[in-house]
Amino acid sequence: MKAVVFQEPNTPTQFGNVEVEGPKAGEVRVKIAAAGVCHSDLHVMRGEWDVTAPLVMGHEGAGVVTELGDGVTSLAVGDHVVLSWVPPCGECRYCMAGHEARCQKVATLVAPKGVLFDGTSRLSRGDETLHHYLGVSSFAEEAIVPASGAIKVRDDAPLDILAVVGCAVATGVGAVTNTAGVEPGSTVAVIGCGGVGLNIIQGAKLAGAERIVAIDLLPEKTDVAGQFGATDRINASEGDSVEQLFALIPDGVDYAFDAIGRTETTEQSVQMLALGGASVIVGLPPTGAKASFEPLVLAESDQRILGSNYGSVRPSIDIPAIVDRYMDGQIKLEPLISSRRPLSEAQQALDDLQSGGALRTLLIP
Template identity: 65%
Template sequence: MKAILFEAPGSDPIFTDVELAKPQSSEVEVTITAAGVCHSDLHVVSGDWDIATPVVLGHEGSGIVSALGPGVTDLSIGDHVVLSWVPSCGTCRYCLAGRPAQCSLVASVVAPLGVLHDGTSRLSKDGRTLHHYLGVSSFAERVVVPVSGAIRVRMDAPLDVLALVGCAVATGVGAVTKTANVQPGSTVAVIGCGGVGLSCVQGARLAGVSRIIAVDIMPEKLELALRLGATDAIDSSSTDAVAALTEMVPEGLDYVFDAIGKISTTEQAIAALGLGGSAVIVGLPPTGQHARFDPLALAEADQRILGSNYGSVVPQRDIPWLVDLYLSGDLDLDSLVSARRPLSEAPAALVDLAAGHALRHLLVPSI
């Protein structure tokens, strides 16, 4: 099949032929309908994160089940699925506690080693073993994933757009509604209005907050944030974000979501809080970076810093819920799609994403 292969830091991703083995026990093969291009893929290509290579990129996607491994009974060939980049084991202490986003098997084996649950890969090229990215590798015509990483969804939803639910939308909406449990009437700011940040904006709207302030350096992204539910917008390319937020909400904000993950934006999120406020770190920075804050001020103001991995969602429960919200008109996915491109254009899509002009480009193998 065709796929996007990243050989090693310092190289460029390439569109090439790779081999995909049949699904093994408790695995399924999925023919990809669409894959979203995300900053997490960009972090890998930029060398910000140390992952196992060579690797087939991509972790956000949707498709149709095309083959079943031994023992699979809860999915059928032809099912429409959204892929989850936390294919939880279901048996570790975190899974049993209802927190599959913290699955210890994913954290210790799947993500760092670039393999599936049994510690092996289904991907190869010319006899060389290739690695899976976050148990998915959706920049390909087909994938083999653990059955827990393929979430069955309604057949009446446009499957290409649903790719976004697997990462950006679950992460952003979940950060608001699950991680932070934002309460109605609260004041919220979202720093960064890419796919995840705009999903945070929509999550805040769904939560019934009184004010949503969007912060970004791109006017077109701020305009979209206002259409999706933000009440105010700050162009931080020409003003200090914290000063502008303080002017708008002098008592400080109840919640600030850092949807970028730079040290500067994390520090801005903390600095803009009011009494009892929570800064929620949603965007992911390069490995090894450290933010600074005043712990005394944090304690005296009874403030909190919350990390949000995958929006604290339970994929099997929350991905179908998000699809329902989309079909009911309460959640806008279509506005998050900047373009649909053939799989071969993934390297160019990553360049566009790095330039800050794109929201979500969908890679569609059938184009």
């Protein structure tokens, strides 16, 4: 099959032929309909995260099940699925407690080592083993994934558009509803209006937030945020975002979401809080980045700092529910998609994202 391979940091990705082994026990083969290009892919390309390379890129996608491995009974050939980059093992203490986004086997084996649950890869190029990215590797014509990472969804939803649900939408909406538990009438600030940030905004609207402040360096992105439910906008290029926030909401906000993950934006999210407020870190920084805050202020103000991995989702429950809300008109997906490119143009799509000029590009095999 054709696939996009990351070989080493700060070098162009490679597009070409890759060998793919069939699914083993507990796995399925999925024909990819579309894959979304995410900032996490940029972290890999820049060498900001430790990954096992070479690997087939991509962790956001949707497609159709074409083959079942031994023992798979939860899916059937022909099922439409959204791929989850946390395929829950179902056996660790976190999965057993319903905290599937924390799956220990994914965190200690699948993600860092670039393999599937048995500790091996299904991907190769000649004599060279290629690794899986986050158990998905969706920048390809096909993917072999654990059955728990292929989430069955309704057949009448457009598969290409559903590709963004598996990362951007689940992460953003889940951060609001699951991690933070935003209440009706709350005030919310969202730093960064890319794919994840816009979904935090529409998650806050779904939760009934009264004020939703969209913050970004690019005014065109805060303009788009209005379509998703933002009530106020801050242009971060025109001065200190914290000062601008307090000019809008003098008491600060109940929830401040950092959808970027840079040291300065994480610190700003804490500084924007009202009494009892929560800073929610959703955007992922480079490995080793450090941020600071004043513990005395945090304690005296009864505030919290929360980390949100994958929106704290339960993939098999939350992803079909998001698809249903999209089909019911409660969630917007089309405005997230800035362009479509053939799979062979993955590097150009990554360059577009790095320049700041794209929300989500879909790669179509």
